[in-house]
Amino acid sequence: MFFAKRNVTPEPSTLVIFGGTGDLACRKLYPALYNLYRVKRLPPGTQVVGVGRREYDRQAFQDYVAGCIQEHSRKKPHALEVDFLRLFHYQALDLAKSDTFASLEAFLAKLTGSQQKQHIFYMAVPPEVFAPTVRKLAAAGLAKDSRVVLEKPFGWDLASARALQQELAAVFPESAIFRLDHYLGKEMLQNIMMIRMANTVFEPLWNKDHVASIQLQVNESVGIGQRGRYYEQAGALRDMVQNHLMQVLAFTAMEPPRDFSADALRDEKVRVIKALRPLTEETIATQVVRGQYGPGTIHGETVVGYRQEPYVSPDSQRETFVAMKLYIDNPRWQGVPFYLRTGKRLPQRSAQVVVEFKKNSNLSFLGDLAPNLLVIKIQPEEGVAFQFNVKEPDTEFNLRPVLMSFCQNCDYPENSPEAYERLLHDILVGDATLFTRWDEVEATWEYVQSILEAWERDTSEIPQYPAGTWGPEEAQQLLAQDGKVWWVDCEDRLRCFHDN
Ligand code: BG6
Numbered sequence: 001m002f003f004a005k006r007n008v009t010p011e012p013s014t015l016v017i018f019g020g021t022g023d024l025a026c027r028k029l030y031p032a033l034y035n036l037y038r039v040k041r042l043p044p045g046t047q048v049v050g051v052g053r054r055e056y057d058r059q060a061f062q063d064y065v066a067g068c069i070q071e072h073s074r075k076k077p078h079a080l081e082v083d084f085l086r087l088f089h090y091q092a093l094d095l096a097k098s099d100t101f102a103s104l105e106a107f108l109a110k111l112t113g114s115q116q117k118q119h120i121f122y123m124a125v126p127p128e129v130f131a132p133t134v135r136k137l138a139a140a141g142l143a144k145d146s147r148v149v150l151e152k153p154f155g156w157d158l159a160s161a162r163a164l165q166q167e168l169a170a171v172f173p174e175s176a177i178f179r180l181d182h183y184l185g186k187e188m189l190q191n192i193m194m195i196r197m198a199n200t201v202f203e204p205l206w207n208k209d210h211v212a213s214i215q216l217q218v219n220e221s222v223g224i225g226q227r228g229r230y231y232e233q234a235g236a237l238r239d240m241v242q243n244h245l246m247q248v249l250a251f252t253a254m255e256p257p258r259d260f261s262a263d264a265l266r267d268e269k270v271r272v273i274k275a276l277r278p279l280t281e282e283t284i285a286t287q288v289v290r291g292q293y294g295p296g297t298i299h300g301e302t303v304v305g306y307r308q309e310p311y312v313s314p315d316s317q318r319e320t321f322v323a324m325k326l327y328i329d330n331p332r333w334q335g336v337p338f339y340l341r342t343g344k345r346l347p348q349r350s351a352q353v354v355v356e357f358k359k360n361s362n363l364s365f366l367g368d369l370a371p372n373l374l375v376i377k378i379q380p381e382e383g384v385a386f387q388f389n390v391k392e393p394d395t396e397f398n399l400r401p402v403l404m405s406f407c408q409n410c411d412y413p414e415n416s417p418e419a420y421e422r423l424l425h426d427i428l429v430g431d432a433t434l435f436t437r438w439d440e441v442e443a444t445w446e447y448v449q450s451i452l453e454a455w456e457r458d459t460s461e462i463p464q465y466p467a468g469t470w471g472p473e474e475a476q477q478l479l480a481q482d483g484k485v486w487w488v489d490c491e492d493r494l495r496c497f498h499d500n
Contacts, residue, residue, distance in 0.1 A: 020052040179435050219342070222344060323341040
């Protein structure tokens with residue numbers, strides 16, 4: 001269904017990127033545009049205007065874009081892509097210093113002809129610049145009938161998210177605001193919905209009667225790199241849980257939407273997020289674990305701890321790891337634990353959903369069976385694995401778990417477009433299905449707000465874990481007390497997935 005057309009409105013076609021010479025644009029946006037161009041999926045008439053502080057002329061900017069695609073694109077350009085680079089223009093503008101966007105307005109008017117006033121404004125800039133930029137767009141008459149694209153962080157907590165929303169809503173209608181969460185562009189995230197709904201062996205079992213628990217994991221082996229300033233403010237809860245993990249949860253647990261229109265899908269996501277059982281002081285203490293990586297070894301390499309990373313305070317209490325258990329109070333999921341885990345400097349990079357099915361308690365003479373597991377692998381491998389039990393050959397009745405697996409990006413690596421390609425395409429054609437609506441964002445902030453506040457009050461030392469391990473001991477305990485283990489992939493063993 002990639003790029004299958006839903007309700008879309010292809011105008012306008014001038015993409016204005018604030019932060020046009022920044023990291024996000026160079027690493028993700030220009031390469032994504034280039035890959036869309038290569039497969040002829042850029043809507044006709046698309047033009048791109050980079051807006052940045054540097055004093056580039058058009059040629060210098062095009063050279064810069066060429067360097068970005070050369071370095072970061074999935075498909076490497078064979079030669080200088082003159083036709084592609086011709087789509088790019090540049091306007092120097094210091095967002096912090098300029099009080100008005102009159103010069104930008106004049107530039108766009110000249111570029112597109114004065115009759116076209118609608119544009120797409122992509123905020124590839126720090127979040128503190130979002131609101132002032134939106135105000136200036138409105139003052140310059142550039143907002144009407146335009147779209148705006150924002151990435152996280154959408155606020156730092158519930159109050160600041162609401163304040164930002166107020167600013168946006170004063171200028172843009174909800175249908176013109178594209179809040180981008182790049183996890184929604186991942187093939188296998190979209191596939192969660194399809195796998196469960198399109199297969200009668202799964203859909204009837206997708207509920208509390210048959211599912212024992214669900215794990216949602218986004219494990220990372222990287223540290224925070226040079227992002228200490230941002231990460232000291234954010235931490236794993238804001239950086240990963242409030243957005244990416246909540247989206248994975250929503251796709252896994254929501255009711256089937258009535259169709260694939262943007263609002264039908266998002267209505268169901270909001271409904272399931274709002275059905276999350278609110279956390280109390282007590283459940284936060286017993287069901288939410290945080291941790292911070294210390295020095296350690298990953299893949300044979302010695303790495304520093306979080307507190308030794310650049311721009312990080314030597315006594316920082318900021319979490320780089322979160323594990324939690326949560327419940328969804330609705331008829332489908334009543335009583336089923338959902339376990340979430342995310343962290344930096346873990347032994348491997350892997351994102352996956354593991355559905356653990358209940359065992360057949362009527363046939364106890366079979367002994368202690370391994371559970372049926374359905375593993376939806378989001379990355380780095382994209383695929384699905386299913387664990388089931390078979391009789392061991394040449395034994396009387398010994399059973400052993402085996403795996404059936406499907407690897408999507410092993411066979412078709414070319415068919416797995418990067419998340420930004422899918423999302424940029426949808427922005428250009430005006431399809432908001434894979435973008436988060438305000439009530440969704442608000443509901444996720446409402447849910448995590450109580451954790452933020454509880455941690456704010458907590459004066460105890462944050463638990464540490466050595467880099468290269470699976471997080472603090474408390475995270476193992478969280479599952480052990482329910483008689484469970486975290487499942488992680490292991491290439492070398494058929495009987496997947498244990499991590500200890
Ligand atoms: C970003 C976070 O949103 O997602 C990063 O800010 C994180 O901290 C990244 O590393 C993970 O994305 P992916 O696509 O590499 O799983």
